[in-house]
Amino acid sequence: MSDVDLIVLGCGPAGMTAALAAHEAGAKVAIVERFDRIGGTGAISGGVIWVADNPRQRAAGMSDSRDEALAYFRALDHGDLVDETLEAFADMGPEALAFLEDAGALKVALLDGYPDYYLDRPGAKPEGGRALDHDLFALGELGEWAGRITAIEEPKPMMLRETPLGGGTGVVAPEELQRRMANNERGFGQAMVARLLKACLDRGIEPTCNVETKRLLRENGRVTGIEGTRDGEPYALTARSGVIITTGGFEWDVDKRQTYLRGPMDAPASPPTARGDGLSLMMESGAKLGNMTQGWWAPTLVIPDTPWPSGEERAVPVLIERTVPHSLMVNRAAKRFCNEAANYSALAGAFHQFDPQTYDYPNLPAWLVFDEDYVERYPIGPRLPGQPVPDWVVRADTLPRLAGKLGLAGDALMQTVSRFNAHCDAGHDPDFHRGTSAYDHFYGDRSRQGTAVTLGRIERAPFYAVEIRMGLLGTNGGARTDGQARILGHDGQAIPGLYGAGNAIACPTGGIYAGAGGTLGPALTFGYIAGRTAARANL
Ligand SMILES: Cc1cc2nc3c(=O)[nH]c(=O)nc-3n(C[C@H](O)[C@H](O)[C@H](O)COP(=O)(O)OP(=O)(O)OC[C@H]3O[C@@H](n4cnc5c(N)ncnc54)[C@H](O)[C@@H]3O)c2cc1C
DSSP: OOSEEEEEEOOSHHHHHHHHHHHHTTOOEEEEOSSSSBOHHHHHSOOOEEOTTOHHHHHTTOOOOHHHHHHHHHHTOSSOOOHHHHHHHHHHHHHHHHHHHHTTSOOEEEOTTOOOSOTTSTTOOTTOOSEEEEOOEEGGGGGGGTTOBTTTTSOOOSOGGGSGGGTSOSOOOHHHHHHHHHTTEEOHHHHHHHHHHHHHHHTTOOOBOSEEEEEEEEETTEEEEEEEEETTEEEEEEEEEEEEEOOOOOTTOHHHHHHHOSSOOOOOSSOTTOOOHHHHHHHHTTBOEESTTOEEEEEEEEOTTOOOTTSOOOEEEOSSTTTSSSEEEEOTTSOOOSOTTSOTTTTHHHHTOOBTTTTBOTTSSEEEEEEHHHHHHSOBTTBOTTSOOOTTSEEESSHHHHHHHHTOOHHHHHHHHHHHHHHHHHTOOTTTOTTOSHHHHHHSOTTSOGGGGTOOOOOSSSEEEEEEEEEEEEEOOEEOBOTTOEEEBTTSSEEEEEEEOGGGBOOTTTTOOOSTTTTHHHHHHHHHHHHHHHHHHTO
16 A cells, blocks of 8 residues: 655655646645755746746737747757657646646746847747746745745845846835835745745645655556655655656766766856756666756856855856946956857857867856946846945956956956957947847846947956856756656656656756746646646556
8 A cells, every 4th residue: 555646756846836736636645855945946046937828928918829939949959859848848838837827836927028038030039928927925824834945044025027137127115125024025936936835735735854765666667656764764655656756957966967967067056956866766767868968057156155054155147247238258368258148048158168279168267357337337146236346256456457366368358358348339249249139138237228238348447357157057957758757768668657847857848948937937847747647647
């Protein structure tokens, strides 16, 4: 006799969605978490969800379709896409979102005008509509679970759509902000994870935390449970219909990232919960892997004075800093090497460029160089305009002195800045075309006009620099699934009783970051598919 019908391993966005979908389909579900916090990477994320032809788009009368979405992905394919899983995402995404909204597990709104990332491709939406933001959530609704969400001590009392990044002004009246803080209201990924958790708790699906799964149990070739330890004591749980793996990516496992990722990556922006545990369990079960070289790449900035509570170095994605005026990025030769304002995921290609002559990566390390005009107006990681510049930012009175502190050639940096300034004056960057795409404008300083949203001279001393590292928001390779989220073995057949979703599997969109929310859209959709498939497997 099994303890439950189904075990979901991992209490992040994909896992909680899977648990809710399985419960809705009639299964008795247990959701099991390795750590004592809920939400994983999802909890510190922007929470944006990308789904084509979604219910909010339809309600707003915006036109979209699965065929446009498929055309868009196929126009970006470099051989990673698998028709069956891609089509399952396009077909089921809207239904998964509608399900979560109806279940009270999400409350989302359009991010007005947030464009897709590759606007020159057929099926892309320059006017946005596919990226969704979360309404605020009052943490008190979670009762004793309110303090159990990853990094919940860092309050995010705003919605993305209120910030410049989400198309807003960034200004919320101080009394309204105070009210939100007093009421413990949260936006972004915190709202997403909290609402998913609340929907689980409302249905009696309470996470079992601190379980370290050492192996999957099997009976007659079927996965039937987990075995390991809980708080150091032996622990086992059995399930009639099997196990859904939603343990996130493998970026915090140094061995796995060195084995699989296509290029250097040493500063992930995710919390150190993404350790590839689920990947190991699925490999031991004979899973076929896919997409392993890829990640949801992002240039990152390490914030030395705020490590993770468990001691690991903490990095944040660098989005605004390299897009707004009065900043540029240089490599070891003190030369620009890319359109700094390009989308974060595609930008990794520039960092991973390999020089066969020197047998090295010329664009690592890289530095963001900026001036006093920048410092007056724009943020640097957690430091907001008006606040003191942190000690970990390198500073000098002149560009040659700054170059000296960075170990760069001073004359080369002077030449680079002078050429960049000439481009700013001309309003045109012939070297890398910064400022020509709608994406560059969306993330730039929209109080300015034309290419000046992103191009601005670097001329006012003192001058500053920070090292830009190669990081990611999560890996997106893992076990291959079919369109029903069943994990496939090397023979291409589904492994009985084993399912997966989120960053633990080979993402149905391959390595393509379609637009804001491009990782959570597939994660929630495949969580939904996995929950339903697994629950129905033994009915
Ligand atoms: C700063 C930042 C911002 C981001 N913003 C966005 C955004 O706006 N939109 C977007 O689409 N994506 C965004 N992402 C990426 C997104 O958060 C992830 O891709 C997504 O959370 C993956 O979901 P998941 O459920 O697969 O994994 P996770 O969110 O990592 O959840 C996995 C869960 O499994 C648990 N776990 C791990 N190992 C085990 C184990 N052995 N047993 C049991 N449980 C285990 C973890 O603790 C965690 O709770 C962002 C990421 C970062 C770092």
